[in-house]
Amino acid sequence: MTEPNPKDPAAIPDAAKRPGRDGKSNATIYDIAKLAGVNPSTVSRALSKPGRVSAKTQKLIEDAAAELRYQVNPFARALPTGRTNTIGLIVADITNPTFFDIIRGAQATATLRDYTLVLAESAESGVTELTAARRMMATADGLILASPRMDDNDIRALAADKPVVVINREVDGVPCVIPDVGKGISEAVRSLAANGHRKLAFVAGPPQSWMSARRWEGVQAACEWSRVTPVRLESSRPTVDGGRQVARDVLASGATAVMTYNDLLAIGLMQELQAGGMAVPDRISIVGFDDIFGADFTTPPLTTVRSPLGECGTAATTRLLDLLVGEGGDAGTLRVETELVLRGSSGRVVRQG
Amino acid sequence: MTEPNPKDPAAIPDAAKRPGRDGKSNATIYDIAKLAGVNPSTVSRALSKPGRVSAKTQKLIEDAAAELRYQVNPFARALPTGRTNTIGLIVADITNPTFFDIIRGAQATATLRDYTLVLAESAESGVTELTAARRMMATADGLILASPRMDDNDIRALAADKPVVVINREVDGVPCVIPDVGKGISEAVRSLAANGHRKLAFVAGPPQSWMSARRWEGVQAACEWSRVTPVRLESSRPTVDGGRQVARDVLASGATAVMTYNDLLAIGLMQELQAGGMAVPDRISIVGFDDIFGADFTTPPLTTVRSPLGECGTAATTRLLDLLVGEGGDAGTLRVETELVLRGSSGRVVRQG
DNA sequence: GCCATCTTGTCAACCGGTTGCCAAAAGTTG
DNA sequence: CAACTTTTGGCAACCGGTTGACAAGATGGC
Structure with a gap:
């Protein structure tokens, strides 16, 4: 009764599982070696060190590998080499x-x-x-x-x-690898200045963000060149919500144009300002950063400094x-x-x- | 001259590299075993089979492991077990x-x-x-x-x-795991019907998409219930661009409301229709699917059947x-x-x- | 005090590749 | 054809864990 009966239907799934579990993806270099009549190490070399074995043996091994649908076991390879x-x-x-x-x-x-x-x-x-x-x-x-x-x-x-x-x-x-903010920012600030803006608010990102610091520097530099007054504002988080929250600070700043650390902030800010009846861009201009997915979904679509992410x-x-x-x-x-x-x-x- | 001189400055980087290359992340269970004075297999058991070793030995081994900042080597583990x-x-x-x-x-x-x-x-x-x-x-x-x-x-x-x-x-x-489209779709169609729509276009997704087929079925069923006429249109790709391209078909269909396979299509469609002077929703209503990021960036924000992705x-x-x-x-x-x-x-x- | 039972640690084999070293085979040269 | 160089393939150790089998030690029952 406890003896496995090969004809027992219950035994079939077990037997059928074998090739699924063991036979599916585990032709090893040893199997190939046996089939091709060479040493496993020769197989290893044929498969990874081009030119180390003769063309004849190479072919023999490759054929055997193809026949067995061989796939390297990445772990076995990673173990001695460290390469993954x-x-x-x-x-x-x-x-x-x-x-x-x-x-x-x-x-x-x-x-x-x-x-x-x-x-x-x-x-x-x-x-x-x-x-x-x-x-x-x-x-x-x-x-x-x-x-x-x-x-x-x-x-x-x-x-x-x-x-x-x-x-x-x-x-x-x-x-x-970093986007060089200089060009994009100076284009943006020059464009704003040309449109008559004289005071520009910059909504900063996370305090630890290196990129936020660079962008603020870039804005300051460009503003100096274009004789625009920059004002720095802080955001709670670099998200749409963060943008909404900073809207009152933006209004309070008296700036007629805003650049934000990223597009998310810009979008949130725009939504909040519009909800409060501020026309964009007639009353206030908004420029984001990055040109993320969705930046052109807004009305008006968002002007932004594109980083080729x-x-x-x-x-x-x-x-x-x-x-x-x-x-x-x-x-x-x-x-x-x-x-x-x-x-x-x-x-x-x-x-x- | 060829003998390594411990005081030789040139030897220092080499010596210093050792712990960097070999010593950094490679305390092995053998090192732990040596430190704790037990057999490697005991270490293996202590670390992975709870209860298999005595509490005393367990502690000994854990301390040693902590001291050596031991981390299992995932490949060595994966090799015999297959678990990764x-x-x-x-x-x-x-x-x-x-x-x-x-x-x-x-x-x-x-x-x-x-x-x-x-x-x-x-x-x-x-x-x-x-x-x-x-x-x-x-x-x-x-x-x-x-x-x-x-x-x-x-x-x-x-x-x-x-x-x-x-x-x-x-x-x-x-x-x-599938979103059950029934509820969302019937809510949507009922809402459209209540607003006087009598003809509804559905913009389908990729032909092989199972979900697209389900959504079309759902729309048909809901339309029958609400006495709305459904029309099926095809899209080239389930993207914003695909949505833009399908705009003329939508107009040609004469439908006053459109549901699309996904939000991307809906957004593209809305952009194109608006660009052509069609007011949304005054002239045509648009409903998307999924409620993806950015679905509320549009003007008007997109009505959509949310899937809890x-x-x-x-x-x-x-x-x-x-x-x-x-x-x-x-x-x-x-x-x-x-x-x-x-x-x-x-x-x-x-x-x- | 002896034997049965359970707990705990050890031994050794194994997973599937890679690689240094060496010897046999093949190729070259005089 | 011998001597020498270059290819080519085989042997065996190794990477770092896991695990079945087993034995020594601890525990307990009678």
């Missing part, structure tokens, strides 16, 4: 569309070069971020940090361990992968251009009355 | 915000339960999707397919190998993880409710003239 063909990407907030394009660019590039992308979120917190990074370090060959919130030193410590590329921030000694993701990934194969130049910073995207939310000052 | 603590998520299109919330929900849930999420994209193609899925199967413990485009049989074949959960589609014999991601992940620890019920379908979100893009028919 995986890169990690850590973003501050997955729900923030700013990162969408970065993720997309990174994903595409990684796939193209036969790497797998692993995604983690730091919830805008430096400590969560560091934890996630440490965890990823264990399994990934390298790391991309997008808009990291952690300490410069932590980043460098990470980079000492494995290749790291940073997006949207500049860290000494670590390769970085997808390009950043692509560039950072390319950089990292080059580093991994050892051909990466050293820790320079790659700058990508920003530009003004003029839409409907900015324009001439209309004399109130 | 990784789950894969495949989405049709990363740039489509529909998936944002799904990704986010899945990511959060996975992290919470100490799993890593790996993301892949199928570019809306069944074959790319299958390739990606096969690849992931090799490294992940289970898979979540969001809006899969591949064949039912392919999905079942995958599911025979390792646990698979499907979102936004129902596949016999495979656990699924984040919830779907969370539920699917929970389901999958339960399956992995063996406590998952069998292949049932989990339905989550949809509801109408009434915003400004739908309303009463205004007599033209």
Whole structure:
């Protein structure tokens, strides 16, 4: 009774499971070696070290591998070599569309070069971020940090361990990819100045944000050049809600134009101002940053300083992968251009009355 | 001369590199065993099989592990066990915000339960999707397919190998999580009918999309109930651009209200219609699906049938993880409710003239 | 005080690749 | 054709965990 009966119908699923569990994806190099009549190590070489075995043996092994539908076991490979063909990407907030394009660019590039992308979120917190990074370090060959919130030193410590590329921030000694805000901002401020604006409010992002600081600097510099008075305002969070909340401060500032740390803030701000009866752009001009998905859904569509985010993701990934194969130049910073995207939310000052 | 001199300055970086390269993340269970004076296998058991070793030894080992900052090597663990603590998520299109919330929900849930999420994209193609899925199967413990485009049989074949959960589609014999469109659609159609609409166009999504078919069925059923005439139109792609392109068909159809397969189509359609001078909702009402990020950025904000996408991601992940620890019920379908979100893009028919 | 039972730790094999080292085979040269 | 160089394939150790089998020690019953 307890003896397995091969004809017992109940035994069939068990027997059928075998090839599913054991036989499905586990032709090993040993199986190939047996089939091809060579040594496993020869198989290993044929499959990973091009030119190390003769063309004849190579073909023999490749045929056997094809016949058995061989797939390398990534773990078995990772164990002795440490290479995993995986890169990690850590973003501050997955729900923030700013990162969408970065993720997309990174994903595409990684796939193209036969790497797998692993995604983690730091919830805008430096400590969560560091934890996630440490965890990823264990399994990934390298790391991309997008808009990291952690300490410069932590980043460098990470980079000492494995290749790291940073997006949207500049860290000494670590390769970085950053949008160069200069051009886009000066275009924006010049455009506003040309439309008669004399006082410009800048709604800042998170205090730890390196990029927010750069943008504020850029705005100040451009304002000086164009003889516009800049005013800095703080936001609670870099989100649509944060934008709504800062509306009263914006009104109180008396500025006729606003630039915000990002598009989310700009959109929230615009909604709140319009809800309060302020015409955009007739009474107040609004300029965002990044040109995220949805920035042109608003009425009027949002004028914004576009950062080529997808390009950043692509560039950072390319950089990292080059580093991994050892051909990466050293820790320079790659700058990508920003530009003004003029839409409907900015324009001439209309004399109130 | 060739003898290493401990005082030789040139030797220092080499010596310093050791702990960086070898000593950084590689305390092994062997190191712990040595420090604690026990056998490596005892360490392994202490660390993974609770209760298998005495409390005294347990403490000894834990202390040693803490002192050495031990971290398991996931590959060494994965090799003999096959468990990787990784789950894969495949989405049709990363740039489509529909998936944002799904990704986010899945990511959060996975992290919470100490799993890593790996993301892949199928570019809306069944074959790319299958390739990606096969690849992931090799490294992940289970898979979540969001809006899969591949064949039912392919999905079942995958599911025979390792646990698979499907979102936004129902596949016999495979656990699924789907928004139940019935409630949301009937609310929407009833609302439109109450506002005097008698002819409703439905802009369909991709032909292979299971969900698109369900939504069309739902619309037909609700229309019959409310005595509204449904017309089906096709879209080229389920994107903003696809929505713009379908605008002339919508006009030609003579319908006074439109429901679209998703919000992206609705937004594109609204932009195009407005650009052509059609007032929304005065001349035509538009209702989308999903309530994605940005659906309320438009003017008027988009009325839409909300699918709790984040919830779907969370539920699917929970389901999958339960399956992995063996406590998952069998292949049932989990339905989550949809509801109408009434915003400004739908309303009463205004007599033209 | 002896034997049965349970607990706890050890041994050794194994997962599936990679790689340094070496010897056999093949190719080259005088 | 011998001597030498270059290819090519095989052997075996190793990466760092897991786990079945087993034995020593602790516990308990009679």
